[in-house]
Amino acid sequence: MAASGSGETYKPAFSDKFRTEFEGLLRWRRDVRRFRRDAVKADTLNHLLELADLAPSVGNSQPWRIVAVESAAKRASVVSSFEAENAAAASAYDDEKAAQYRQLKLAGLKEAPVHLAVFSEPNPDQGHGLGRMTMPETLAYSTVSMIHTFWLAARTEGIGVGWVSILDPEKIGEILEVDPKWQFVAYLCVGYPEEEHIDPELERARWQSRSPLDARLFRR
């Protein structure tokens, strides 16, 4: 990034090389479920959270609430919730698909050294309500932007993130004893990946391939 001026006239300019590497970052970001047990340094994690905190938010409300889950007992309760919901999800498929589902590794809760539960505050003072009167869901959307920023930033450090959603949101709030008004958005497993892949695990496991963009683009 090169400056072409200063102060108000400064204009960040990104190079072709940066753009190529940024595309590499997007292509190599993965939902990671296979973690090494090596710790993530506290300073590194904190830096990543500071970067994630730069994410866009409706009305500048910064509604994300991030809980580092460190208690072994609470982690075990989260694992139980995952196992119960994952078994229930499997039973909802017919026999063949259920068998395939049960083969998938869908979370790295037991191996990941860092667990982050992410919630969204549904009525923050910050932002004075701007931008969310017709669409209150933009608060949770802001929180998702924070998560996605964290995910990409982590990847630049060689750290993987796995987003676990096969959980009972209410139960997670109870386990973690957070403000019952907070909306549960995501449970993140964070750590160094065992393997690097450019293709999603669900694609390699023949559960679901990506499809061409054209099917998702429309003109009016």
Add this chain to the structure above:
Amino acid sequence: MAASGSGETYKPAFSDKFRTEFEGLLRWRRDVRRFRRDAVKADTLNHLLELADLAPSVGNSQPWRIVAVESAAKRASVVSSFEAENAAAASAYDDEKAAQYRQLKLAGLKEAPVHLAVFSEPNPDQGHGLGRMTMPETLAYSTVSMIHTFWLAARTEGIGVGWVSILDPEKIGEILEVDPKWQFVAYLCVGYPEEEHIDPELERARWQSRSPLDARLFRR
């Protein structure tokens, strides 16, 4: 990004220089409401959408549906919806705050050369339902990840994005004549910014500053 192997053993490695520039990208990404009227090349826009399409999605479902709004009549109807909802939002504040609200420029709908309406398919076949049984909102969250990826990718090309949420979601679906089941997630104004800023417009206008991260971090 440097290779340290090939095929399955290839491991992308990001340099300190890349990380510094990536942090610059996060710091200089802005919600843009002041656009130049210069066109964005179709090839550039398409490339950005291809990059955005690399975003994570629950079960690899890719639920985003992107509508390029090109019709002048439809754009005018969107502007009307914005103006009505923006006036209603202003009246919800007390006198002083309402006056301040009315001074804010909250959208660049009339100047931005590219308009994208983004919806989420609430029941995609793709993904076979994986990961969303207890949290169907993860579909819309996936769509938000796509939008955020687009936003960052655009910024690397010097292109600004403004997310407009002061709209009636149902009305936008009707104006654009899309599948009524689609969930409206965002209306994006896209184009070259008139000005570059490292601080949010809402901060400069003294509507809402960002606050320190510590208030949003918890341990359990």
